[in-house]
């Protein structure tokens with residue numbers, strides 16, 4: 281009781297302290313210091329709890345974007361902040377969010393006050409981790425709401441969270457399906473990577489989300505490549521927003537000064553050789569390698585793992601299980617000599633420490649994507665290098681695109697002859713592993729598809745690709761067929777118009793699919809796996825498995841039949857493989873194809889015969905064992921117990937009745953064993969179950985043998 285009163289008193293004094301601090305801070309808000317006066321976070325009117333969280337995380341001096349945006353945000357203004365990658369935008373919105381809750385005395389039971397939306401799960405997770413660090417002295421609750429996690433758990437916890445960090449798809453799912461979730465209490469909305477959240481890929485999702493929010497709220501939008509679209513401002517009901525960040529387009533305003541940017545021009549078919557040589561030359565570095573699709577990442581990761589480059593390899597892409605994604609993210613964060621192969625799920629916002637190189641193996645869609653990928657290195661005043669890999673066809677268009685944004689990039693010349701090609705090793709690995717070969721085929725098709733789907737046809741032209749050489753470079757002897765391309769080629773007359781005016785983009789939410797997966801509704805595309813037709817002669821008609829099976833049935837071809845002969849040349853008939861029931865005759869006469877019903881009946885008929893045969897085998901074996909044991913006991917009783925005539929007849933009635941044991945074979949755990957031994961004509965005990973029999977037995981020995989036999993059979 282005493283301690284409860286103490287606790288109660290402490291709580292009351294805490295509230296009083298908070299109230300007086302809030303009053304003081306409010307006064308400071310009335311005369312906000314000028315941005316130039318802010319040298320340290322301590323100079324900002326922030327709560328003690330936030331100050332403590334910041335200093336413990338070693339955040340002492342605010343970055344430029346933090347100095348400029350935190351003060352107006354504290355005053356409740358809408359902010360659109362633009363600052364280069366790695367310049368500290370996360371704190372620029374998290375600090376005002378935390379302070380808003382504190383200043384408005386928000387408590388756990390008051391519901392959701394702030395929602396932060398991030399385009400990818402990894403970025404949401406990263407923001408959540410930062411929030412936990414700097415907000416650890418506050419009493420609010422925060423939740424991470426991303427796809428791939430336990431929906432039920434999120435559902436129960438969501439109404440107790442004051443701050444939610446979400447991906448758009450998952451947030452909308454809760455809004456639609458979760459009766460406990462109430463967005464009407466929302467006061468602050470944050471969009472990190474705002475231009476990505478607002479682009480066409482998330483358009484419908486975001487519109488639906490915003491509909492559920494109260495219109496009276498504060499909005500904070502941050503990105504390295506900010507949207508300036510009036511339409512977006514209207515969509516979000518921004519109230520006279522403050523634009524922070526330069527309107528100028530000087531390259532140093534969008535690219536970190538310490539980022540050294542390079543590009544190489546190399547034929548598509550030499551790319552893998554180049555990458556392999558690059559990695560072999562940079563073994564002691566931390567590198568991110570970007571590809572345009574999950575399937576390419578998967579293949580290059582798997583094949584390079586097989587080739588053992590001598591450094592750790594990791595792969596991060598959207599189709600992995602969420603727990604794996606987070607584990608890989610943490611692994612890459614922690615390690616220093618490591619290569620991460622990734623799709624564009626890793627291109628936005630992720631803050632991996634000390635990345636030395638970013639390699640863009642596939643040409644980015646545009647300058648914005650280039651900036652975000654390259655921005656994974658040279659973060660927060662650190663140095664970094666980036667390498668863009670272009671094909672000769674992509675070079676002029678892409679360089680023009682980068683120059684239009686004032687991005688200065690240096691060309692590096694490499695001599696393909698001097699590169700070390702892993703081609704033979706790759707081919708050998710594929711020859712041994714059909715699964716890997718199928719992965720290579722999928723990677724091939726997905727690359728073609730990614731090029732086809734690109735908007736800028738001056739840079740990306742699927743018909744300029746040398747498919748045969750590219751397939752060979754992936755280790756594929758036969759070029760996989762790309763059906764959608766063939767269909768397109770057939771419609772040559774309409775191709776030029778279709779490609780010239782791509783419209784109707786649908787980008788899928790990162791919650792459900794690969795971040796970069798792009799669909800265009802004006803192009804008919806079929807599923808990747810259907811596009812791959814493996815190893816068939818080029819001009820022959822493609823046969824499906826079902827068609828091949830039907831053909832075989834029509835010709836009455838018996839597949840994989842092995843015939844054994846004895847020494848005299850007579851065929852040995854294996855009874856086990858002969859069908860015993862009468863039904864098969866009916867089936868054979870019924871030549872119309874595969875009849876599943878009849879086949880099922882035949883199997884159950886045959887099963888009866890099999891069971892009968894098996895019972896016989898077991899009975900025989902038990903009989904043999906009984907006889908053997910009896911013989912042994914008889915021998916012993918003669919030698920060791922000569923004078924004990926009454927013991928001569930050993931009573932074996934206690935041994936289990938084999939019929940009973942095997943009739944009760946219906947038990948599920950034993951059924952497996954039954955079917956396994958079924959195929960063996962001569963059933964043998966597994967070696968570890970065999971009982972060692974000696975010729976000279978004492979009564980004790982005999983008893984222990986009997987006990988072991990009993991134990992094995994029960």
Ligand code: ADP
Nearest residue numbers: 339341342343365366367368369370371631660
């Ligand atoms: P952005 O979102 O602009 O790309 P982040 O918010 O991810 O950048 O921050 C980049 C890195 O800089 C992070 O590692 C973060 O911890 C660090 N950082 C941010 N603000 C500060 C600061 N004021 N002092 C020191 N380091 C900071």
Ligand code: MG
Nearest residue numbers: 369370472629
């Ligand atoms: Mg960021």
